Amino acid sequence: MxxxxxxxxxxxxxxxxxxxxxxxxxxxxxxxxxxxxxxxxSFELSYDQFHTKGDRVYRLSCDIKTPSETIKSGVSSWAFGPNLKNEFPEIETYTRVAYDGMLVKKGDIKYQEEGTMFADSTFFKVFDYKLVKGNAETALKEPLSVVFTETAARKYFGNENPIGQTVQMTGDLLPAKVTGVVKDFPANTLLKAEMIVSMSTYPQAFHRQLDEQWGNFGAITYLLLKPGTDQAALNSKFPSFLERRVGEQMRVGKMFFIFSLEPMKDLYLHATRDGLERGSMNNVYVFSxxxxxxxxxxxxxxxxxxxxxxxxxxxxxxxxxxxxxxxxxxxxxxxxxxxxxxxxxxxxxxxxxxxxxxxxxxxxxxxxxxxxxxxxxxxxxxxxxxxxxxxxxxxxxxxxxxxxxxxxxxxxxxxTGMKGVALRKGLVLAQFTISISLIIATIIVYRQMHFMRSHDLGFNQDQVLVVETSGDPAQELFKKEIAGLAGVQSVAVSSSVPGGGNAGAYSEIQNKQGDFQVANLDAYFVDFDYIPQFKMKMVAGRAFSKQFVTDTTEAMVINEATAKLLGFARMEDAIGKRFKQWGREGAIIGVVKNFHFRSLQEDIKPLTMRIEPGNFSMVSAKIAAGDATAMVKALESKWNQLVPNRPFRYFFLDDYFDKQYRGQQRFGNLFLNFAILAIFISCLGLLGLASYSTLQRTREIGVRKVMGASVTSIINLLSVDFLKLVVIAFVIAVPVSWYLMHKWLQDFAYKAAISWWIFAAAGGIALLTTLITISFQAVKAAIANPVRSLRAE
Structure with a gap:
């Protein structure tokens, strides 16, 4: 059978x-x-789901309330973790994680390891990253201890056993002992690094008393709670703890802390705070x-x-x-x-x-x-x-x-009856509705991507080559040497460039009422050439100038967002107001027009700019259009002469800034490809139905042709039913797709408008696609010899 x-x-x-x-x-x-x-x-949902204690691991996040704003930070103070552990028995242990750039040398091998992770000795107790060599209990216990990933270990030691061997770290070439080798971090984890350095190295290498710094936010703190601990109940005890330990300090500094515990397993897709890589639950929903x-x-x-x-x-x-x-x-x-x-x-x-x-x-x-x-x-x-x-x-x-x-x-x-016909029409209508919705969504996604790439950023990013110096003392000499190279139009030194990270600075600035207003503001440290090189516009006052000696120590430039935060409607009114920031005092000398130093997904935030040579880490050169490769080689030659102990690392600013949008660009590309597939499948079905419909009506078409029907009328006869369905589907798809894409665009602070022509274009594409799909069969039937179809009658 x-x-x-x-x-x-x-x-x-x-x-x-x-x-x-x-x-x-x-x-x-x-x-x-x-x-x-x-x-x-599945991959997006799997982030950090492999830790066996993951359901008990929480990130300690903090709201920092000032008179100006509330900062929702995923980074916490160095002192929070150890002091909370000593205070609350519900906390089994804690570990802090911090990232920094680190120069590492082994003989003639040298790398600037950006994203080096510093971690407490309890790191491997909290997380399930497996050591293939070394003891997890002691690997990060002693100062100047280093754990490499398998890939990094091969980079420095080849096939040798690295355990017990020594590498040199930082510009001071501190000797660090390799105490472990960990498996390469999986792609579906938030914590990634090529090397992990013991947290106890910080006081020795950077002269910091970490466990006593309540106001210095530089670590991501994870708490491992004991089994059965009520996270909400523990969270409710934190305000009284803060009042006992730093209540007076918070009142004097006018900065108040509010703790919250975020489950580690939810951080990638649900966290909204800075500090770690973030995914998008919306994207997961969209693709599903x-x-x-x-x-x-x-x-x-x-x-x-x-x-x-x-x-x-x-x-x-x-x-x-x-x-x-x-x-x-x-x-x-x-x-x-x-x-x-x-x-x-x-x-x-x-x-x-x-x-x-x-x-x-x-x-x-x-x-x-x-x-x-x-x-x-x-x-x-x-x-x-x-x-x-x-x-x-x-x-x-x-x-x-x-x-x-x-x-x-x-x-x-x-x-087959009307029920079968109605079913097929209903299903085709559903297909067209989905396809038109996807066409509309694809146009809106790509329009938003184009908008972000072409939007006026408020600064000039073209032909700017940036060399990362990591604060090397020779950076000023390097700047002077390359300024004389043919093809170099200008050179500036700074702590950051637009699109990169920037420091958060505790600041006190006089507001409209004349009071010192406390705020934690983004800060750029720049030299005299920075603002002119990037062609930033001054809307009030002046930029930094070598003609004023005090500009190096007592001057600040703010952006329009900072002036508005301080209550100034007229930018000119902010000029001359006093400030206190990181031990410096002085006056505001200028207001720069707002520029996008972060992604267009965020509003332009308040920013301050000061001259602070000790915090410079980048040299940016404006170069003439031409042979970029030759220019890179010329700069590298100068670098190797002046800074032989550090590798030459560079990037072009336009590429660097666009990196912020790569996640959205990838989303757009995936969306486009899957939308095309959906439309292709719809067209396949439409082609099959058109072929069958034509076959079923062969004799009818033959009779019509004998009676004098034209080719055009036959094509119209076979096409009109499908085109009616497209029109109905269009009417359904427009409001649905508008609502969904309007919600999607809410993730962007700066977004392209959803114009009427987008819907018109989508309808036109759908009609054109339908006509092209069915036209082959329709034309073939319309020009066929009616004698053949009527011969059997």
């Missing part, structure tokens, strides 16, 4: 090769897209919805094409019933054919997924999976999904076809 079912199924499928190919290809593409999205969503849409479109195609061909198989069913076939047997036959198609689509989907996995990883900007065979559970889900699709998609055709009355169909009076 099974052999007979398979033989009949194969004959039927091979007889209608075009429909079979469309069905299998549509399902395969749909399942491939759904599978890849499933891997992406797209996956469902694509799979739904593929299923709609299958059901439509199968039910559309019901009439063709009616006589087959009638003859088999007369021959004694039971309804159950016929239903199983058609369900078997559906399952066979779905399994064929599943096999093709697995092959396509394997082929596309490297490209998908590249589009995602991360290794979502090294290969599909590393995801056994996901593959099993794909096979089960194909079986479920086969059963669900084949159920309606099986029920309809197996229920035919043999006497009716054998007399030639069978018709």
């Amino acid at each position: 099974l052999k007979n079912y398979l033989k009949i199924a194969w004959r039927n499928l091979s007889k209608h090769k075009a429909f079979t190919l469309i069905n299998i290809l549509g399902l395969a593409v749909g399942m491939t897209a759904c599978f890849l999205i499933f891997l992406y969503v 919805i797209i996956a469902v849409f694509i799979l739904l479109i593929a299923c709609i195609n299958f059901v439509n094409l199968t039910t559309a061909r019901a009439a063709e198989r009616a006589k087959e069913v009638g003859i088999r019933k007369v021959a004694g076939a039971q309804q159950q047997q016929l239903a199983l036959q058609f369900l078997g054919e559906s399952l066979l198609l779905c399994l064929a689509g599943c096999v093709l989907a697995i092959a396509l997924s394997s082929l596309l996995m490297p490209l998908f990883n590249q589009l995602a900007g991360k290794t979502v999976s090294p290969g599909i065979w590393h995801n056994g559970k996901a593959l099993l889900c794909l096979v089960l999904t194909s079986l479920v699709i086969g059963l669900l998609a084949g159920f309606y055709p099986a029920a309809v076809l197996s229920n035919f009355q043999p006497i009716t169909v054998l007399k030639g009076r069978f018709s």
Whole structure:
């Protein structure tokens, strides 16, 4: 019996090769897209889920309230962790993590290890990062202890055992002992580094009394709570603790701390504070919805094409019933054919997924999976999904076809009826609605990406080459030497450039009422050439000038956002107001026009600028257009002469600034590709339905042509029903897509408007795509010789 079912199924499928190919290809593409999205969503949801104690690990976050604002910080004071551990028995232990750049040398090998992690000795007790060499209990206990990742260890030591060997760190070349080698950090964790240095190294290398610094925010603190601890109850005890320990200090400094505990497992997708890499739960939702849409479109195609061909198989069913076939047997036959198609689509989907996995990883900007065979559970889900699709998609055709009355169909009076037509139209309408919504969304996403790349940033970023000096004493000499090179138009030294990190500075500045207003403001430390080089505009006062000796110690430039924070409606009124910042006092000499020193996803925040040579770490050179490679080589030659102990590290500012948007650009690229796939699958189904509709109306078209119908009228006849569905789908898709994309744009402080032409363009694209898809069959039918179609009448 099974052999007979398979033989009949194969004959039927091979007889209608075009429909079979469309069905299998549509399902395969749909399942491939759904599978890849499933891997992406699973990866995003898996961040830091592998820690065995993860449900007890919380990040200690802090709201810092000043008279001006409330700063929601994911970074905490150095003193918080150890003092909380000593105070509350509910805390099993804590560990602090901080990042810094570190010069590391081993013989002639030297690297500037940006993103070096400093961690307390309890780091490996809290987190499940596995040491392959060394003792996790003691690896980070002593000062100047270093743990390398496996990749970093090979970089410095090759195949040698690094344990017990010594490297030199920082510009002072402090000897550090290698005490461990940890497995490379997985991609789905927030804590990543090439090397981990013991936190006890900080006082020795940087002369800081960490555990006593309540107001210095520089560490990310994690608390491991004891089993059964009520996190909310513990959190409620923190205000009284702060009052006892630093209540007076907070009142004097007018900065008040409010603690909160954030579950580590929620940080990547749900945290809104600065401090760590962040994902987007909205993106996870968006891609999950797209996956469902694509799979739904593929299923709609299958059901439509199968039910559309019901009439063709009616006589087959009638003859088999007369021959004694039971309804159950016929239903199983058609369900078997559906399952066979779905399994064929599943096999093709697995092959396509394997082929596309490297490209998908590249589009995602991360290794979502090294290969599909590393995801056994996901593959099993794909096979089960194909079986479920086969059963669900084949159920309606099986029920309809197996229920035919043999006497009716054998007399030639069978018709699929209005219910079948209504079902197909409803499913096609759903397809068009989804497709038009995706077209609208894709246009809006790319319009927003273009807006961010082309928006006036308030400074000139073109042809600026930035060399990272890490504060080396020779940076001023390097600046002077390269300023004389041909092709170098200007040179400036600073602590940061737009798009990079910047210091948060405790500041007291006179406001509109003349009172000293306390605020924690972003701070740039710059030289005299910085503002002119980046062509920043002054809206009041003046920029720094060598003509004023006091500018090096007693002058500050603020941006418009700072002036507004202080209550000044007229920027000129801020000039001359006094400030106190990091031990310096002086007066505001100018107000610079707001410029985007952070991503356009954020509002422009208050910023101060001062001359502070001790905090310079970058040399930026404005270069003439031309051979950039030659210019880089010239700067590198000068660097190697003047700073031989440090590697030459550089970047171009426009690329550096655009890095902030790479996550959104990757989102846009993925969105575009999956939207195209969804539209492609819709077109496949539309092509199949158009072909079948044309086939069913062959004799009608022949009669119309004999009666004098033109080619144009025949094309209109075959197209009008589909075009009506497009118009209805457009009316449904516009408000839905507008609402969803309006919500998505709320993540951006600066965003492109959703213009009416976007919807008009999407409707036009949908109509044009529909016409192109069905025109081939329509034109072919319209120009066919009517004699052939009427010969049998």
